[in-house]
Amino acid sequence: MPSAPAFDVIVAGLGAMGSTTLAQLARRGLRVAGFDRFAPPHALGSSHGRSRIIREAYYEDPRYVPLVQRAYAAWAELEAQSGAALLRRTGGVCYGPPDGTLVTGARRSAETHGLPHEILDADGLRRAYPVLRPDPSWIGVVEPRAGMLAPERCIAAALDVAERAGATVRRDEAVTGWHPDGDGVRVETGQGTYRAARLVLSTGAWMRETLGDLHLPLVVQRNVLYWFAPARDAGAFAPERFPVFLGDLGDGTMWYGFPDTGDGVKVAMHHHGPTTSPEGVDRTVAEDEVAAMRGRLARYLPAANGPLRETATCLYTNTPDGHFVLDRHPAAPQVVLASPCSGHGFKFASAMGEVLADLAMDRPPAFDLSLFTVGRFAARV
Ligand SMILES: Cc1cc2nc3c(=O)[nH]c(=O)nc-3n(C[C@H](O)[C@H](O)[C@H](O)COP(=O)(O)OP(=O)(O)OC[C@H]3O[C@@H](n4cnc5c(N)ncnc54)[C@H](O)[C@@H]3O)c2cc1C
Structure with a gap:
C-alpha cells in the first residue's frame, strides 16, 4: 500500500502558471507545496523583462476571449490580495x-x-x-481595455499570497523525477522524496525533460x-x-x-x-x-x-499549432500538464491558476479546454 500523501498537491515550476496555481490551491485550503529549480521571479525562463501585453480582441482564436476576460478579473483579485500594482491599462x-x-x-x-x-x-x-x-x-x-502586466511583480505577488495562505515554497530545489504511486504521485527532488495526491507540472521551457517518456512536440x-x-x-x-x-x-x-x-x-x-x-x-x-x-x-x-x-x-x-497544452497526463491522470506559452500565455496566468487548481482538485473547469488537449498530438506522442 502506498503511504498517505504528505501534500494534497505538489506544483513543479513556480513561474507564471505555477505561482498562480499554488496561490489558488493554498487559498482553497489545500496542503500544497511548490518547487522551483531557481528562485522565482528570475530571468532564466519565460517570465522576465518587466512587461507583458494583455489584450482581449484575441487574434489567435475567439475561444480565448472568455479566458482572458476571467484573467482580467483574477488579476484584479490578485492585486487586492497582495496589495501590488500588476496591470496598467494603456489601450x-x-x-x-x-x-x-x-x-x-x-x-x-x-x-x-x-x-x-x-x-x-x-x-x-x-x-x-x-x-x-x-x-x-x-x-x-x-x-x-488592452494593457501591460508586470510579470516579475505578478509572480512575486502570487507566491506571497500562496505562502501567506500556508503553502510550502521550496526555491532552488528542482524536481528531478516523479512516479505514479497508487492514486497519487511520488516526487523526487535533489533534496528528498515527497508524496502528493496530485502533481501539476508547470516547468515552462523545461517541460520536455519534466515529462519523461511523454514526448510532446514542444x-x-x-x-x-x-x-x-x-x-x-x-x-x-x-x-x-x-x-x-x-x-x-x-x-x-x-x-x-x-x-x-x-x-x-x-x-x-x-x-x-x-x-x-x-x-x-x-x-x-x-x-x-x-x-x-x-x-x-x-x-x-x-x-x-x-x-x-x-x-x-x-x-x-x-506547440505546433500555437495553442497551449492544458490537460491531464494521458498515462497518469493524477498529473496535470500546463504548458501555456507558445509566446502568448502570460496574460492568462491568473485565470490559468484557477483552471489548473480545478483540474488538480478533479473539479470541472469553468472553461472549455478542448483547444488545449494533449490528444490533438496523439499521432506524435
Ligand atoms: C520574450 C517574451 C515575450 C512574451 N510576451 C508575452 C506577452 O506580451 N503577453 C503574454 O501573454 N505572453 C507573453 N509571453 C509568453 C509568456 O511570458 C509565457 O507564456 C509565460 O511566461 C510562461 O509561463 P510558464 O509558467 O509556463 O513558464 P515560466 O514562467 O518560465 O516558469 C517555469 C518555471 O519552472 C521552473 N522549473 C523548470 N524546471 C523545473 C524543475 N525540474 N523543477 C522545478 N522547477 C522547474 C523554472 O525555473 C521556472 O521558474 C512572452 C514570452 C517571452 C519569452
Missing part, C-alpha cells in the same frame, strides 16, 4: 495588412464577442498615435527583447499616449511593443528566433540582431530609434 492596437492573420483575427474576436473596439485606417492610426508609421494600406484594430525558441531610448518625441511614448501594439509587417513577420514607462520603448519580434534549449540558449545579442531591429524601427517607429538601453533573452515554448 492596444493590432495593425497590419487588412487581410492579414493579425488584423482579421483581432477583428473576428472583437466582433464575435461584441468587444469595444475601433477600426482605424493608416491615417487614423497616425492621428491617434503620431509616432506610428504604418504602411498606407494598413489598418488597425484599436481596443481600449519546441523552445529564443526570443530577444530590446529597450530603446526615444530619439525624439519622448512624450508621445508615455503610457497615457502610446498603446501596447502588435504589428503584422506584411512579410510573414510580426512585432510588438510597449510604451516607455521610464526604461525605454520595448520592442520584440514574435516567433522569430532560432530553436534552442533552456541550457543552451545564447544570451548574447549580436550586433546584426540589433541592426535588424533598428531597420524595423527606422521604417515603422522612427522616433523610438535612439540609443539601445538594454536587451534580454527569453524563451518561448511552442
Whole structure:
C-alpha cells in the first residue's frame, strides 16, 4: 500500500502558471507545496523583462476571449490580495495588412464577442498615435481595455499570497523525477522524496525533460527583447499616449511593443528566433540582431530609434499549432500538464491558476479546454 500523501498537491515550476496555481490551491485550503529549480521571479525562463501585453480582441482564436476576460478579473483579485500594482491599462492596437492573420483575427474576436473596439485606417492610426508609421494600406484594430502586466511583480505577488495562505515554497530545489504511486504521485527532488495526491507540472521551457517518456512536440525558441531610448518625441511614448501594439509587417513577420514607462520603448519580434534549449540558449545579442531591429524601427517607429538601453533573452515554448497544452497526463491522470506559452500565455496566468487548481482538485473547469488537449498530438506522442 502506498503511504498517505504528505501534500494534497505538489506544483513543479513556480513561474507564471505555477505561482498562480499554488496561490489558488493554498487559498482553497489545500496542503500544497511548490518547487522551483531557481528562485522565482528570475530571468532564466519565460517570465522576465518587466512587461507583458494583455489584450482581449484575441487574434489567435475567439475561444480565448472568455479566458482572458476571467484573467482580467483574477488579476484584479490578485492585486487586492497582495496589495501590488500588476496591470496598467494603456489601450492596444493590432495593425497590419487588412487581410492579414493579425488584423482579421483581432477583428473576428472583437466582433464575435461584441468587444469595444475601433477600426482605424493608416491615417487614423497616425492621428491617434503620431509616432506610428504604418504602411498606407494598413489598418488597425484599436481596443481600449488592452494593457501591460508586470510579470516579475505578478509572480512575486502570487507566491506571497500562496505562502501567506500556508503553502510550502521550496526555491532552488528542482524536481528531478516523479512516479505514479497508487492514486497519487511520488516526487523526487535533489533534496528528498515527497508524496502528493496530485502533481501539476508547470516547468515552462523545461517541460520536455519534466515529462519523461511523454514526448510532446514542444519546441523552445529564443526570443530577444530590446529597450530603446526615444530619439525624439519622448512624450508621445508615455503610457497615457502610446498603446501596447502588435504589428503584422506584411512579410510573414510580426512585432510588438510597449510604451516607455521610464526604461525605454520595448520592442520584440514574435516567433522569430532560432530553436534552442533552456541550457543552451545564447544570451548574447549580436550586433546584426540589433541592426535588424533598428531597420524595423527606422521604417515603422522612427522616433523610438535612439540609443539601445538594454536587451534580454527569453524563451518561448511552442506547440505546433500555437495553442497551449492544458490537460491531464494521458498515462497518469493524477498529473496535470500546463504548458501555456507558445509566446502568448502570460496574460492568462491568473485565470490559468484557477483552471489548473480545478483540474488538480478533479473539479470541472469553468472553461472549455478542448483547444488545449494533449490528444490533438496523439499521432506524435
Ligand atoms: C520574450 C517574451 C515575450 C512574451 N510576451 C508575452 C506577452 O506580451 N503577453 C503574454 O501573454 N505572453 C507573453 N509571453 C509568453 C509568456 O511570458 C509565457 O507564456 C509565460 O511566461 C510562461 O509561463 P510558464 O509558467 O509556463 O513558464 P515560466 O514562467 O518560465 O516558469 C517555469 C518555471 O519552472 C521552473 N522549473 C523548470 N524546471 C523545473 C524543475 N525540474 N523543477 C522545478 N522547477 C522547474 C523554472 O525555473 C521556472 O521558474 C512572452 C514570452 C517571452 C519569452
